[in-house]
Structure formats: structure tokens, C-alpha cells
Amino acid sequence: MLTIENYQQKFIAYLQAYSTEKEPKNLYQPISYILSLGGKRLRPVLTLMTTDVFDGDHNLALDAALSIEVFHNFSLVHDDIMDDAPLRRGEQTVHEKWDVNTGILSGDAMLIMAYQLFENYEALKFQSLAKLFSKTALEVCEGQQYDVDFETRNDVTIPEYLKMIEYKTAVLVGAAMKMGAIIAGASEEDQYNIYEFGKNLGIAFQLKDDYLDAFGDPETFGKQVGGDIIENKKTYLYLKALEFSTESDRSQLEALFASYTEDRKTKVETAKTIFQSSGSADATKEAIENYTLLAFKGLDSLSISEDKKALLKAFGNNLMNRTT
Numbered sequence: 411m412l413t414i415e416n417y418q419q420k421f422i423a424y425l426q427a428y429s430t431e432k433e434p435k436n437l438y439q440p441i442s443y444i445l446s447l448g449g450k451r452l453r454p455v456l457t458l459m460t461t462d463v464f465d466g467d468h469n470l471a472l473d474a475a476l477s478i479e480v481f482h483n484f485s486l487v488h489d490d491i492m493d494d495a496p497l498r499r500g501e502q503t504v505h506e507k508w509d510v511n512t513g514i515l516s517g518d519a520m521l522i523m524a525y526q527l528f529e530n531y532e533a534l535k536f537q538s539l540a541k542l543f544s545k546t547a548l549e550v551c552e553g554q555q556y557d558v559d560f561e562t563r564n565d566v567t568i569p570e571y572l573k574m575i576e577y578k579t580a581v582l583v584g585a586a587m588k589m590g591a592i593i594a595g596a597s598e599e600d601q602y603n604i605y606e607f608g609k610n611l612g613i614a615f616q617l618k619d620d621y622l623d624a625f626g627d628p629e630t631f632g633k634q635v636g637g638d639i640i641e642n643k644k645t646y647l648y649l650k651a652l653e654f655s656t657e658s659d660r661s662q663l664e665a666l667f668a669s670y671t672e673d674r675k676t677k678v679e680t681a682k683t684i685f686q687s688s689g690s691a692d693a694t695k696e697a698i699e700n701y702t703l704l705a706f707k708g709l710d711s712l713s714i715s716e717d718k719k720a721l722l723k724a725f726g727n728n729l730m731n732r733t734t
Contacts, residue, residue, distance in 0.1 A: 411462050411721060414728075417455045424472045425454075425479065430523075440504045440516040441523075444483045447499040452615075452729070453478045453586040459725070460587045460604060463718050466594025474539060474589045477527035481543075482582060484520035485550055487513050492558065493641055521547070531593075538592045546585040553578025557643070564664065566644040568653075572613065579619075580612030600713055607708045611726050614701035618730055620645040621694050624682055627733060636678030642667045646697060648681075651690035659684050702730050 412420070425445060430438045454475035461471040489495075490503040491513050497503065505513035528539045556574035560566045587608035591601045623638045624647055638645050648667065652660055663684050671677050685691045705726055709719045 411459075411718070412468070414455060414459075414725060417458045417468070418451050420468075421451055421454045421458060421472070421475055421479075425476060428476060436508070436512060437516055437519055440487075440508055440512055441520055443507065444487055444498070444504055444516075445480070447501055449499055450732075451479065453482055453582060456583065456586045456608065456725075457590045457593075459721075460590025461594045462590075463604075463714055463722065464591050464594035464596040464600065466590070466596075468590075471590050471593045473527045473530045474593060475586075477524045477539075477543070478582070478586045478589065480520050480527070481524040481547065484517045484524065485554070487517040487520070489554065491517075492554070493637070495637065535592060539589055542585055542588060542592070546581050549577045549581045553581075560644045561642050563644070564668075566649065568646065568649050571644060571646060571649055575616040576609065576613055579616040580609045583612030583615065584609035597713070599711075603708055603711045607705050607712075607722070610701050610705035610708065611729065614698050614705065614726075614730055617646055617694060617698045617701065618732070620647055621691070621698065622733070624678075624685060625691065636674070636682075639666075639678045639681045640674050642670070647685050647690050647694050650693045651681075651685050651688045654688040654690055654693070655684060659688060698730055702726055 428445075430442045430445070432438045457471050457475040457478055458468040461468045486498060487504045490498055491505045491510055495503050496506055503513075504516065508516075525540070525543070528536050528543065531539060553574050553576070556570070557578055560571070560574065584605040585608070588601050588605040591604050596604070620638065623645070624636060626635055644667070648663070651663055655663060663681065666677055666681055669677075706723050709722060712719065
């Protein structure tokens with residue numbers, strides 16, 4: 411087993427060797443740009459690490475890890491267009507740096523490139539990886555549609571929201587880990603259990619992301635702080651605030667999230683104040699911890715050593731304690 415930093419370094423070196431310098435440049439330059447912007451590289455690291463956890467060779471998982479990263483960035487390019495987001499990882503989004511049409515087409519190409527990477531595996535593993543990938547990619551699209559639908563709905567429930575983030579974010583984390591298990595030749599039971607670990611960790615990860623969107627440090631978060639509030643996204647913070655708030659605060663919050671005011675700063679600050687005073691911020695932190703513990707509980711069923719379980723748990727704790 412390597413350290414997380416070593417897995418990151420190995421993956422980044424492989425990513426940098428993955429040439430997208432082709433013609434036409436206006437198609438491939440935006441792909442190189444988004445892939446070079448950094449990020450946590452969470453999902454590919456999980457693929458490599460999981461392969462080693464099940465006694466496989468992580469070098470054989472590099473193409474699957476790259477596929478996950480290319481797909482993830484494809485989804486970000488398109489999500490940024492839909493959200494009209496100006497920043498991604500502290501830099502201009504693809505559609506801002508180029509234009510919307512370029513973002514759409516380059517994103518489409520990335521989805522195809524992600525599938526192509528599975529062609530480097532033998533038939534049975536290719537079939538398993540591609541089947542999992544197709545299921546996951548469709549769920550991510552379903553999650554994105556739920557997210558869009560929720561912006562104009564006033565009756566979103568917490569179970570609906572949790573389903574949305576499971577599909578939009580968590581299933582890709584679960585799939586990244588299951589791909590490592592598939593490549594390592596792990597049993598069907600272990601493949602299922604590591605997927606569930608990753609999925610629950612992914613839900614906690616997204617709840618943490620929601621929290622940081624409102625309360626993160628603009629210098630380290632890498633995205634526009636308050637972006638979810640500006641876009642009227644019905645996050646866990648918002649839904650819990652409605653549940654806990656006084657009638658006057660609830661009415662004010664609902665009015666805020668029904669408008670697209672030009673005074674974005676005031677809107678964000680007002681919403682954050684209600685999130686804190688209502689107890690929603692604390693409830694969100696509690697939910698993050700609960701889903702993290704649920705993920706850790708799933709480790710008990712894995713047929714791996716206690717040392718490897720401890721490594722996975724340490725990774726989860728680091729993820730939940732992050733500030734970016």
C-alpha cells in the first residue's frame with residue numbers, strides 16, 4: 411500500500427502523460443485545461459487504493475482511475491454551464507474561458523474518451539467496468555436533473571435531497587472504489603460492500619461540500635462561496651433551516667430562495683445567518699458525521715486486514731475534516 415500522496419502523485423503523472431493535444435485544438439484544449447486545474451483527485455485515488463486493498467496491482471487500475479477522472483470533469487464542465495458558474499477550482503470555468511458551445515462539445519468528447527479507456531482491459535473486466543460505468547453515468551445525469559428540478563420546487567423533502575446527492579455525487583465515489591475491486595478480482599460480496607462504503611462516504615462528502623459552499627473560506631474553497639444560495643439550490647442546510655426556523659425566518663428564507671436578486675452579497679449573508687441561528691448548520695455537521703460513521707460501519711463486512719480497514723477509515727476522516 412502507498413500513502414495517499416503517493417497515489418495522487420502516481421495518478422497525476424499518468425494523467426499528464428495522457429495526451430489530449432490533438433486537432434482540432436478548440437475541441438481538445440479545453441479538455442486539457444479542465445484536467446490540469448487540479449482538484450482533490452479523490453475518485454481516481456480511491457480506485458488505485460481499492461485495487462491495492464484487495465491485493466491487486468494498482469498500476470493495472472490507472473486506466474479505470476483516469477476514466478473516472480475524465481468523466482467527473484466532463485460532468486463539471488456541463489454542470490458549470492447549467493449553473494452559469496464563473497469559477498472552478500479558483501480559475502475560469504471552460505464556458506467562461508471559451509464559450510458555451512465549446513464547453514458542450516468538449517464535454518461530450520470527454521464522455522466518449524472516458525469509455526475508450528476501458529478498452530485497455532480484457533473482455534470480462536471490460537464488460538464489468540463498462541456495465542458499472544454506464545449505470546453510474548446515467549444515475550449522475552438523473553441526479554443532476556433532480557438538482558435542476560429542485561431549484562423551482564418549494565416542496566423538496568430531505569429524503570428527496572439525499573437521493574439527489576446520492577445519484578449526483580455519491581454513486582461515482584462508490585463506483586470508483588468498486589472498479590478497483592473489480593480489477594483486483596475481489597469477490598462479488600466485497601465489491602458490493604466497498605461500493606456501499608464509497609457511496610455513504612460520498613453522501614457525507616457532498617454534505618460537507620454543501621456546508622463549505624456556505625461557510626468555507628473563499629481563499630481555500632476554490633469555488634464561489636455562497637454559490638448554492640445564489641442559485642436557489644435546496645440544500646440540506648436550506649431544508650433543515652425551513653424545518654427548524656421561526657415562521658418569520660422561514661418566510662424570509664423562502665422569499666430569498668424564490669428570487670434572483672442583484673444584491674448577491676446580502677442574500678448570501680442573510681441566508682447564512684438563518685442557517686446558523688436555526689441550528690441548521692449544526693444539523694448539517696451532524697449529518698456529515700452520521701454518514702461517515704455509516705460508511706465506517708460497512709468496513710466490518712470486508713474480507714481485508716484490520717490495517718487496511720484503518721487506512722480506509724483514516725482516508726474518510728481526512729476527507730470529512732477538509733476545508734477545501
